[in-house]
Structure formats: C-alpha cells, structure tokens
Amino acid sequence: MKRATLSNHLNLDEKQMKKLHGQLNDILSDYHVFYQNVRGFHWNVKGNDFFVLHEKFEELYTRLYQNIDELAERIVTIGYQPLHSYSDYLSHTIHKEVTDVSSEEETVDQVINGLGMLISSQRKAAELAGEAGDISTEDMLTTFVADLEKRMWMFTMYKK
Template sequence: MNAKEISLEEKQVKPIVDQLNDLLANYHVHYQKLRGCHWNVKGSHFFTLHVKFEELYVNAQITIDELAERILTLGKPPHSTFSEYLKVSQIKEINTVGMKDTDMVLSIMDDFSTLIEMEREIMSTTADAGDDGTNDLINKFMQFKEKNNWMLRSFIGKN
C-alpha cells in the first residue's frame, strides 16, 4: 500500500509516521508504568487507585493497537521492539515497588502531560497534511487524557 491509496502524499506521510512511532514508543513505556502502578499500589487509596490504574492501562493498550494500525494504514511499519521504544521514548521507566501512591499518580500525570504535548504536535502536522483520519484519532486519545488528568489532579488536591 502507498499513501496515495488514501489520498495523502508520501512526503507528508513520513513526518506523521515518525511522530506516530515516537508516540507509540512513549505509550508502551507509559503502559508498563501503569501496569506497575496497578500491581504495586498500597495504602488507604488501594481500592480506588487499583481500579483506576487498570482502567488507564486497558485504555493505553487499546490506544497502542490503534496507533500501530494507523501507522500501517499510512503504509509504514510501526516500531515493535522494546529497544526501539526505550531509545526514543521521552517517558522513562520507573520502579513502582514501594512507591507512594500519590507519587504514582503524579508520575502518571506527568506522562499524560508529555503525551498530550506530543499529540498536539501530531495534530498540527496532520492538519497541515490534510490527514483528518489521524487527526481525529489523536484528538480522541488527547481528550481521554485531558479528562483523566483533571480527575487525577482532583484526586490529589492539585486543582
């Protein structure tokens, strides 16, 4: 398949795919961080956060799949190794064992901010290229994180 099949120019698709692969890498590290938070959360907020972290990692897993499929739709291969993800990801791994529950929340909020910033940049690129399909997809991802970042800020009293 080539980009022409979906009415996009090849020269416009490459920067979009590069940005999507960077986002995909960041989502993989973010996903694993959420899993670690889910597994290792302790304390008086256990029941609330255990469920919330699971909701967030399930959403991240779906997002990862949709990102990879969009990259393939654009006619390119998605990154698919952890060495690639770790090399390009702005989001860094953390050890969640023994981590305070509110520090977990703050770390996830930082991830959300990083991902939202990346998504805004992608939406600018896709708008310039006329790639409404990618733009709509990324906008949906961003809205989910914006809402959940607000909820997490409220949870820890940072409003």
Template sequence: MKTMNELLGLKNEQSINLSNQLNGLLANYQLYYQNLRGFHWNVKGDKFFELHTKFEELYDDAVLKIDEIAERILTLGGTPLHTFNDYIENSEITQQKDVSNGVDCMQNTLENLATIVRLEKAILPAAQDAEDEGTLTLLTDYISQQEKVLWMLQSWLSRS
C-alpha cells in the first residue's frame, strides 16, 4: 500500500518539514485561542459588550483553524502537538493572565494575530517548494482573511 505522501505526490522529507512547521503554527494558534478565551471572559469596561462579542467571534474562528491545521499535519504523515506543555514550548505567543482592560486585550490580540500571519507566510515557501497545494491553499486563505482582521483591529485601536 502506498503512503499518504506517495498518494499526494509529495516527498516524505518535505512533508516532515512542513508537518514540523505546521506544528509550530498549531502551538501558536492554541495560545492565541486560549488568550482570546481569557479576554472574552475577563474583559471589563464601557466596551464590554462589543469586545465580549468580538473575542468570541475570533476564538470561534481560531478553533476551526486549529482543527484544520492539525488535520493537515495528519494528512502529511505527522502527529499534531496536543499538550499544553508542547504548545507553550513551541509557541512565540505567550499566555496572558489577568488581562481585563479592553485596549490591552485588543493590543495583545493584534500582536498575536500578526505573529500568526508572519508564521503562516514563513511556511509558504516550503509548501511551494514541496508543491503542496493543500497547505498553500489553506494558508493563503487564512492570510487573506486575517490581514483584513489585522486592519480592523488596528483601526479599532487607533480610536482609543
């Protein structure tokens, strides 16, 4: 029986490299997601209703992407990271605790999402070299949507 990479027409070494890079992205997404949950639960102030709703929208989107990234890692023959220790050890994004000021929550969200977009863009050359259209499509779709969100977050922060 052929391996999944053979079925996909991908070289095993390139798939392993992509799986490793996607695991780093997965770890960052998990901390981004958890920070958003904390902001959703703990934000206070006159913009509570607006921000509470926005953080829920963002974490709902993030959890879908987390699942898609993990499934892409599996498709490439890798094993998705799945412990909090692994996420913390492999993430540039840091966990936020006891942040309740709306502006601070939004600034952190902007910075975290910018990190994710930068990491996604860094994976694109490896996916292109591997001729991995599945990973390329996944990430380019994310990037185009997330760049718009970054613009909106930046616009919101500029009014504060």
C-alpha cells in the first residue's frame, strides 16, 4: 500500500493540500473583488436609507477585510503563498467588478449575490479541507460561512 506524501510540518497530504491551497487562493481573490465592490456601494449608495446602508456596508467590508487577512495567513500556515496582486485576483475570481451602482435596491441585490457566491465557494473548500484532515482550515471556513449567512439573511430582510 502506497503511503500519502506529506506536504509539510502539518503532516497533511501534499496532493490534497495543493488542491486546497488553489481553492483558498481563488476564495482570497473572490474576497478582494467583493470587498472592493462593497466599498464602492458604501461610498456611492443613494436614497432614503443612505445612512443605514452606508453603515451596514461599512460593517460588511470591515468583516471581509478581517476574513481576507485570516485567510491569507492560513494559506501561509499550510505552506503556500497567498496571491497578492489585483491582476491575480481578477484572473482567479468568480466575482465581477461592479461599477456605477448607487441605487439602494441594486447595491443590496449585488451584496446578496456576492455573499451567496462567497458562501458557496467556502462550503466547497471547507469540505475539501475536511477530506484532507485540515480541521483548522475547515473550522475557519465554517466560521466565515456562518457569519456571512447571517449577514446575507439581514440584507435579504431589507428587501422584504
């Protein structure tokens, strides 16, 4: 029976971790593009609920920034290098840059859609991390998903 090749000091399978690291860098890219979109909504939203949405968008992009840092540090911890250029982010993301959006309804729709995409990709990566035995990454992603699901619910309630 062939033994798995261990990748690093964490004693995790090299092949599985290489695949996971690729997914984590994709998610890091998604976070960066979505973060910038939310910053734009924060700056540019217009309407009767400006003050509420301006504040909620700031809360959201602050959380996204914190997750970005934690995710990048986790990539380093598992023995890889996080992407760190906007050209890399743009070529590794499923998110699109959103510009010239200022209506309350459209900004909230964009946030709900972006959160949904982040949640979905993080669930897949958490599953892969679990299969690899990387419980720390799995836990981190599960925590991110739970928080973003709650935020998504709150933005969805704004639309009701």
